[in-house]
Amino acid sequence: MLSASTIAHVKATIPVLEQAGPAITAHFYQRMFSHNPELKDIFNLTNQQTGRQQVALFEAIAAYAKHIETPEVLAGAVERIAQKHTSFVVKPEHYAIVGGHLLATLQELAPEVFDEATTAAWAEAYHFLAGIFIDREGTLYEVRRQAQGGWAGERRFRLVAKTPESERVTSFVWEPVDGGAVLSFEPGQYIGIKVHPAGSDYNEIRQYSLSDKSDGRRYRISVKREGNGEQQGLVSNHLHDQVQVGDEVALIPPAGDFFLDQESQSPVVLVSAGVGLTPMMAMLETLCAGNSPRPVHFLHACENAAQHSFKDRVVELAGRHGVNTQVWYREGEALQHSGLMDIAKVKATLPIADGDFYLCGPMPFMASAKSQLLEAGVDEGRIHYEAFGPHVAL
Ligand SMILES: Cc1cc2nc3c(=O)[nH]c(=O)nc-3n(C[C@H](O)[C@H](O)[C@H](O)COP(=O)(O)OP(=O)(O)OC[C@H]3O[C@@H](n4cnc5c(N)ncnc54)[C@H](O)[C@@H]3O)c2cc1C
Ligand code: HEM
CATH class of the missing domain: 1.10.490.10 (Globins)
Structure with missing residues (x-):
């Protein structure tokens, strides 16, 4: 004391x-x-x-x-x-x-x-x-x-698949070089990845949300290429441009306090913008794979059709599991809605009183989504969010 x-x-x-x-x-x-x-x-x-x-x-x-x-x-x-x-x-x-x-x-x-x-x-x-x-x-x-498949600190992983999901986002699937099992994770958690980008004097560690359900064998992350011109993001561009199938990186075990509450029976509302949909994909895949009886709502906003990641996969899962999907494009021809996400417009379809709400995306997006949800009558305690950088209180 x-x-x-x-x-x-x-x-x-x-x-x-x-x-x-x-x-x-x-x-x-x-x-x-x-x-x-x-x-x-x-x-x-x-x-x-x-x-x-x-x-x-x-x-x-x-x-x-x-x-x-x-x-x-x-x-x-x-x-x-x-x-x-x-x-x-x-x-x-x-x-x-x-x-x-x-x-x-x-x-x-x-x-x-x-x-x-x-x-x-x-x-x-x-x-x-x-x-x-x-x-x-x-x-x-x-x-x-x-834990089963667990490790401490760094472990070598090999890239086994590299798949573009949209104009700027690519998925990377990693398996351990030692061929063993991997730690399971809660949907919404992230892993640490350590690389030595070309041109950098130091190793760099970044966090990426796991974008698929946990299967004990491999990890998938989906990375947006960050920056333009001279201010290119170091690690994201390194992964996009330099790291190919067969290459190795060091991964640090899954961590994070933002994840789907799997004990809850409440409806789930996944609200994302841009690459913020990655933890939502892990949650959606987990809920659908487990044939969860919980109603699921998937609200997503992105720039335009070219930057709409996981479009076909979400349509497929939504069709099979009856997910309420609402998508906004800020520019170009709309798929469903155009402009910025407007929750009031779809409020009637959402479980305002008893839903568990998960938010991820740029800070201004999350601040707006949170105030729209509060305005719609959602209890603040039901809103959870993740910042893709140092945490900022909304
Ligand atoms: C919990 C968590 C989960 C995350 N999940 C994901 C995910 O699923 N997918 C994903 O793509 N990202 C995710 N991120 C973000 C990711 O960790 C990285 O921050 C992101 O990839 C950028 O890293 P980078 O090394 O490419 O860019 P950095 O080199 O770290 O640069 C960051 C930004 O600053 C800009 N910049 C660079 N130099 C300057 C300068 N001198 N002045 C001004 N601006 C500059 C860059 O263009 C870039 O936009 C997550 C982050 C956290 C914390
Ligand atoms: C009591 C001491 C410490 C406090 C209060 C503290 C606090 C914090 C806070 C508030 C963050 C931001 C977390 C987030 O929003 O996600 C952070 C991140 C971080 N901390 Fe600490 N920290 C402490 C000690 C340390 C130590 C000893 C180290 C290791 C050298 C360390 C390394 C880091 C790193 C690497 C990050 C992430 C930085 C980034 O994203 O750029 N911290 N810490």
């Missing part, structure tokens, strides 16, 4: 942490990468350049300071972050490195607040928080190592 004095010192730093602007966050990462360049193999360096991930750590630390007397309210966030960390194979020894650079940064840039007593209090509080993550991550690693 933290003492009253430690808690008081930590709480006094909340304003500094909440206002930790780009100067502080950039200093922290520069400091850490110059002292510990080995961590460049773990962190997404494009997210560093664009500043996307930089704020996440400081926001989480500020939230911890705010709730230091009631850390249980952060349980959901801790679980999400721990799951994400395991997908980068974050290790216990990394916590002291991150904590050291964090406190040194705050002492260097906010010396008036981070005097000796406050720094000592934060060292204690950080150690306590790190212990929570280390325990949970240790349990996750151990459970995955011991």
Whole structure:
């Protein structure tokens, strides 16, 4: 337990942490990468350049300071972050490195607040928080190592099929080089993939949602080619252009707290935009393969017909299992609806009162879909979502 004095010192730093602007966050990462360049193999360096991930750590630390007397309210966030960390194979020894650079940064840039007593209090509080993550991550690693088909850290996989699903999205099916079974996963979870893209000085790890049902033998992911011109996404373009059937990569076991609740008997509503349909495909395939009696609704928005991934497969499953399918094209000739997804238009077909709603797509899409669902009368507790990057509260 933290003492009253430690808690008081930590709480006094909340304003500094909440206002930790780009100067502080950039200093922290520069400091850490110059002292510990080995961590460049773990962190997404494009997210560093664009500043996307930089704020996440400081926001989480500020939230911890705010709730230091009631850390249980952060349980959901801790679980999400721990799951994400395991997908980068974050290790216990990394916590002291991150904590050291964090406190040194705050002492260097906010010396008036981070005097000796406050720094000592934060060292204690950080150690306590790190212990929570280390325990949970240790349990996750151990459970995955011991389970049927399980492993810890990286395992070599070979590409056995590469199939275009639309203009920019291609599916990749991986089987373990050792020929063994693979860990089963919950539909909606993601795997970590580690590659060394041509032209990059470092290994890069990215997460991809599994896009098919779990079968204990192989994993399918479906990857959108990201970026244009000079700002090409590193890993997605590497996979599209360089990785061919027969090639090997390292995969990190399935993880993630966004998945289909298979205990629930409620109707399921899968709401996606663009490549955000990948976790929905895993859920849809799982529900259909299990002949689930639950009514299923599949709402999808994409740019146009050329970017409509899994069109034929969804039509086939919908025909066989009576799935309510609603599709929007933003441009070009409509298949069903044109423009942006308009939930009010199809509200009468949806289980507003008792459905379980799963959302995935770009943040502005999810923010809009969530507010449309709330407007339609859906209970907030029934809405679940996944961000394809550092989590942002909707
Ligand atoms: C839980 C989870 C699940 C995911 N599931 C999927 C999935 O199923 N399918 C899928 O396709 N993706 C998925 N993603 C996203 C995926 O992990 C990668 O983020 C994505 O493929 C982009 O990686 P990249 O290496 O190609 O691009 P990065 O190199 O990481 O670049 C990211 C973006 O920044 C742009 N960029 C690059 N340099 C700059 C610069 N200097 N300034 C401004 N912009 C720049 C790039 O063009 C690109 O659009 C998921 C992510 C998460 C967290
Ligand atoms: C108590 C300490 C830590 C806190 C509070 C913390 C917090 C966070 C948060 C909030 C995220 C974003 C998660 C998401 O939205 O999905 C994140 C991601 C991440 N964390 Fe941590 N973290 C801590 C320690 C560490 C350590 C020790 C490492 C390993 C060196 C690490 C590596 C990462 C990586 C690689 C990501 C993903 C980054 C990306 O997507 O670019 N973290 N962490």
